[in-house]
Amino acid sequence: MLGAITGESIRQILEPGDLLQMRRAQEIMTAEVIVASTSTSVLEVAKQMTTQRKSCIVICNECDNKKQKPVGIITERDIVKFQAAGLDFAGTRAAAAMSFPLIPLQITATLWQAHQFMQQHHIRRLVVVNEAGYLAGIVTQSSLLYALYPVELLTNVEVLQETVAEKIQELKKVNEQLQKEALRRTEVEEQLRLLNENLEEQIKLRTLELIKANSQLKKEIQDRATAEAEVRRLNTELEQRVRDRTVQLAASNDNLQQEISDRKLLEEKLHFSETKVRAVFEAMTDIVLVLNIQGNIEVLPTNTAAFSEPYCDLVSLTIEHFFDDDNPDDWWMLVQQVLETQQTLNFDYSLTVDGREIWFSACISLFSKDAVIWVARNISDRKLAESALSQKNTELAHTLEELKRTQQELIQSEKMAALGQLIAGVAHEINSPLGAIRSSVQNIADFWAEQLHQLPIFFKQLSPERQQDFFALLHKSSQETDTLSSKEKRQLKKSLQRQLEAEKIDDADSLACTLLDIGICNNVEPFLPLLKDRESPNILQIAYEFATVQKSTKNIATATDRAAKIVFALKSYSRYDQSGSKAIANITEGIDTVLTLYHYQIKHGVEVVRNYGNDLPSVLCYPDELNQVWTNLLHNALQAMGNKGVLKIDVKHQDNAISVSITDNGPGIPPEIMPRIFEPFFTTKPPGEGTGLGLDIVLKIIEKHQGKLQVESVPDQTKFTVYLPIKITDGN
Amino acid sequence: MPKPVILCVDDEVVILNSLKIQLKKEFGDVYLYEVAENANEALEIIAEIKEEDESDILVIVSDWLMPGIKGDEFLIRVHQKYPNIVKVMLTGQADAVAIERVKEQANLHRCLCKPWDGQELVETIKSGLAKI
Numbered sequence: 001m002l003g004a005i006t007g008e009s010i011r012q013i014l015e016p017g018d019l020l021q022m023r024r025a026q027e028i029m030t031a032e033v034i035v036a037s038t039s040t041s042v043l044e045v046a047k048q049m050t051t052q053r054k055s056c057i058v059i060c061n062e063c064d065n066k067k068q069k070p071v072g073i074i075t076e077r078d079i080v081k082f083q084a085a086g087l088d089f090a091g092t093r094a095a096a097a098m099s100f101p102l103i104p105l106q107i108t109a110t111l112w113q114a115h116q117f118m119q120q121h122h123i124r125r126l127v128v129v130n131e132a133g134y135l136a137g138i139v140t141q142s143s144l145l146y147a148l149y150p151v152e153l154l155t156n157v158e159v160l161q162e163t164v165a166e167k168i169q170e171l172k173k174v175n176e177q178l179q180k181e182a183l184r185r186t187e188v189e190e191q192l193r194l195l196n197e198n199l200e201e202q203i204k205l206r207t208l209e210l211i212k213a214n215s216q217l218k219k220e221i222q223d224r225a226t227a228e229a230e231v232r233r234l235n236t237e238l239e240q241r242v243r244d245r246t247v248q249l250a251a252s253n254d255n256l257q258q259e260i261s262d263r264k265l266l267e268e269k270l271h272f273s274e275t276k277v278r279a280v281f282e283a284m285t286d287i288v289l290v291l292n293i294q295g296n297i298e299v300l301p302t303n304t305a306a307f308s309e310p311y312c313d314l315v316s317l318t319i320e321h322f323f324d325d326d327n328p329d330d331w332w333m334l335v336q337q338v339l340e341t342q343q344t345l346n347f348d349y350s351l352t353v354d355g356r357e358i359w360f361s362a363c364i365s366l367f368s369k370d371a372v373i374w375v376a377r378n379i380s381d382r383k384l385a386e387s388a389l390s391q392k393n394t395e396l397a398h399t400l401e402e403l404k405r406t407q408q409e410l411i412q413s414e415k416m417a418a419l420g421q422l423i424a425g426v427a428h429e430i431n432s433p434l435g436a437i438r439s440s441v442q443n444i445a446d447f448w449a450e451q452l453h454q455l456p457i458f459f460k461q462l463s464p465e466r467q468q469d470f471f472a473l474l475h476k477s478s479q480e481t482d483t484l485s486s487k488e489k490r491q492l493k494k495s496l497q498r499q500l501e502a503e504k505i506d507d508a509d510s511l512a513c514t515l516l517d518i519g520i521c522n523n524v525e526p527f528l529p530l531l532k533d534r535e536s537p538n539i540l541q542i543a544y545e546f547a548t549v550q551k552s553t554k555n556i557a558t559a560t561d562r563a564a565k566i567v568f569a570l571k572s573y574s575r576y577d578q579s580g581s582k583a584i585a586n587i588t589e590g591i592d593t594v595l596t597l598y599h600y601q602i603k604h605g606v607e608v609v610r611n612y613g614n615d616l617p618s619v620l621c622y623p624d625e626l627n628q629v630w631t632n633l634l635h636n637a638l639q640a641m642g643n644k645g646v647l648k649i650d651v652k653h654q655d656n657a658i659s660v661s662i663t664d665n666g667p668g669i670p671p672e673i674m675p676r677i678f679e680p681f682f683t684t685k686p687p688g689e690g691t692g693l694g695l696d697i698v699l700k701i702i703e704k705h706q707g708k709l710q711v712e713s714v715p716d717q718t719k720f721t722v723y724l725p726i727k728i729t730d731g732n
Numbered sequence: 733m734p735k736p737v738i739l740c741v742d743d744e745v746v747i748l749n750s751l752k753i754q755l756k757k758e759f760g761d762v763y764l765y766e767v768a769e770n771a772n773e774a775l776e777i778i779a780e781i782k783e784e785d786e787s788d789i790l791v792i793v794s795d796w797l798m799p800g801i802k803g804d805e806f807l808i809r810v811h812q813k814y815p816n817i818v819k820v821m822l823t824g825q826a827d828a829v830a831i832e833r834v835k836e837q838a839n840l841h842r843c844l845c846k847p848w849d850g851q852e853l854v855e856t857i858k859s860g861l862a863k864i
Contacts, residue, residue: 435747436749438850
């Protein structure tokens with residue numbers, strides 16, 4: 001206990017200010033407030049003050065009863081001031097006269113705050129408003145003073161004393177309760193202490209029990225450890241044993257594996273070998289049999305069906321054949337033979353199926369000491385092919401024969417073609433002399449027929465002088481050699497004509513011609529007396545006719561020589577050697593023969609240059625065939641030259657051969673056709689003119705003579721060279 | 733007045749000799765007989781006779797196959813200048829194409845073949861002369 005509070009003590013400590021702070025505006029405010037609206041006149045306000053006995057009137061915006069917002073205030077003092085100022089009370093509205101702004105006091109504000117406001121603003125009245133700002137009441141200095149009224153204060157103290165007494169009473173009660181509570185708690189604590197002691201006792205007992213149990217457990221654990229060590233030892237021992245066993249097992253397993261793999265390999269090998277054998281058999285289309293001495297036949301599984309004859313079982317047929325009594329070939333004998341000789345035996349045999357022979361090629365070889373293997377192959381196709389081949393061979397032989405014949409014919413025809421070309425030219429060569437001969441003979445015949453019986457008369461009539469002249473003319477005529485060209489003769493004739501004209505002899509032109517024909521070329525002087533004779537024309541005519549006979553005779557001789565030469569050339573060219581054997585011949589003679597035959601072409605613009613070597617040996621050859629070579633080469637050369645230019649023929653003796661070069665100055669063989677010129681039937685001549693065989697035949701003939709042919713050609717010089725060995729070997 | 737001329741052309745002298753004998757025998761001194769061994773010589777003679785002697789060539793007897801200008805070409809040339817001359821060809825080897833050409837381009841009177849018949853030759857020349 002610290003002390004006691006009494007009403008006196010409280011009064012002593014309480015100050016008026018403290019009291020003001022303890023109370024609220026609400027408690028002391030006057031709720032009955034006279035209000036007026038802003039539009040109310042001051043006069044009206046003053047009246048209300050008077051009637052209501054109020055010292056102030058609050059001016060509000062809204063003038064209904066409940067909710068009024070105060071905006072200003074008019075006090076008695078204000079009215080006094082207005083009166084003194086002479087304000088028109090009636091005409092002035094409250095709003096214009098009121099004091100404002102209004103300083104409102106919140107309803108919850110303390111009286112102290114109200115007092116502070118009044119002091120601050122030097123006012124004695126405060127309008128109180130509620131939270132919403134509406135008019136609640138009014139507090140004045142006088143109401144504040146009422147609040148501090150001592151009687152009321154005493155009442156308040158009494159109230160407070162009562163309140164304190166109450167509170168102490170309450171506290172006493174609470175204290176008693178608390179003391180009771182403490183007592184109860186102490187009891188509870190005692191109980192708890194007892195419980196605790198009890199618990200501790202129990203714990204002690206429990207701990208003892210646990211220690212005991214623990215020691216037991218420890219012992220058990222120790223036992224266990226011992227047991228475990230034993231187990232571990234046993235385990236180790238077991239493991240070792242397992243390891244040893246495993247090693248042993250592994251070794252034995254390896255052995256087994258090895259054995260298995262060996263077995264497998266063997267098996268594979270066996271399988272492969274079997275497969276191989278099977279495949280080999282499968283691939284074989286032959287009939288394969290194993291025959292033993294007891295007459296057993298085993299058929300090996302070959303694929304005889306693959307190439308077999310359709311619709312028949314060849315294996316069965318073959319086996320049947322072994323046991324066929326009608327079989328003319330005793331196949332068991334053959335088997336026996338192989339077994340005895342131990343030599344493989346091959347032979348062909350045939351089986352007849354539907355009247356058709358099927359051929360086999362059999363091979364019997366030793367299989368074991370009492371068995372053989374018989375392999376038979378169907379060779380019908382081969383037999384057929386052989387037969388077809390043989391037929392083809394025969395056909396080919398036949399064709400070859402025909403080709404050879406055709407070749408011979410072609411060679412012959414080429415020869416004939418060359419000959420034909422020659423003959424065309426030769427015809428002209430022979431017809432010319434023939435014409436001359438015919439004409440000359442006619443002339444001679446006519447002379448004898450017409451003149452013979454007149455000649456004696458003519459001679460009788462001749463005077464001795466004229467007779468002398470006549471014989472002189474005949475003498476001149478016989479002297480005439482006819483070496484002059486027609487041009488020279490004409491010059492002579494003209495000169496004669498002029499001489500005769502100078503001598504004033506008639507018909508000088510014809511006379512000059514006649515004289516020239518008789519053989520009087522220049523010196524006409526000795527014959528002038530004759531020419532001036534009256535009998536001159538007749539004498540000259542007879543003399544001329546004598547001269548023509550002489551000339552005709554010479555013509556005939558010349559023409560005959562020409563014809564004979566040509567015929568000789570033809571004869572030597574086409575000398576037909578039936579034996580076809582070789583003969584000794586002179587190469588250049590053959591070339592010359594051909595040149596003679598080509599004379600008619602050569603003479604018209606070709607200069608032939610012959611360079612024949614000395615002491616050229618004769619050659620054993622086929623002369624007519626060589627002539628054909630020269631003919632072809634010379635013909636080609638002349639044709640290439642267009643029968644104009646220089647044709648060079650060189651014949652030389654070189655070592656054991658004779659070389660013949662024929663060179664023309666034609667345009668040459670174009671390089672693009674050079675490789676083809678020896679091809680049969682290749683020709684640059686228009687169709688029908690050449691066979692294209694010429695050079696092919698030339699080459700063949702030269703080869704027959706074991707010779708060679710070379711060609712070199714540039715423009716203006718094409719040279720064919722033939723090399724012929726002097727001695728050719730027989731047997732060709 | 734110069735005599736008309738008969739001209740023979742052949743590269744063979746024996747032929748020329750024979751022809752001349754035959755013609756002279758038949759026609760005597762009525763004509764003059766000229767011979768040439770080739771076409772060029774013949775052309776010279778023709779030019780000479782025509783220009784210098786002012787005489788006429790009536791007949792030409794020509795061979796075909798001759799060195800240089802051949803008979804057909806020679807006669808065609810002559811014909812171009814002297815179409816009135818009678819042209820006779822006498823050949824041992826007749827080239828049909830050449831003869832045809834002369835017939836067409838040189839109005840060939842006739843072509844005779846060697847060996848010829850004397851009488852036929854004479855008749856040919858006479859028939860030729862008759863046309864003039």
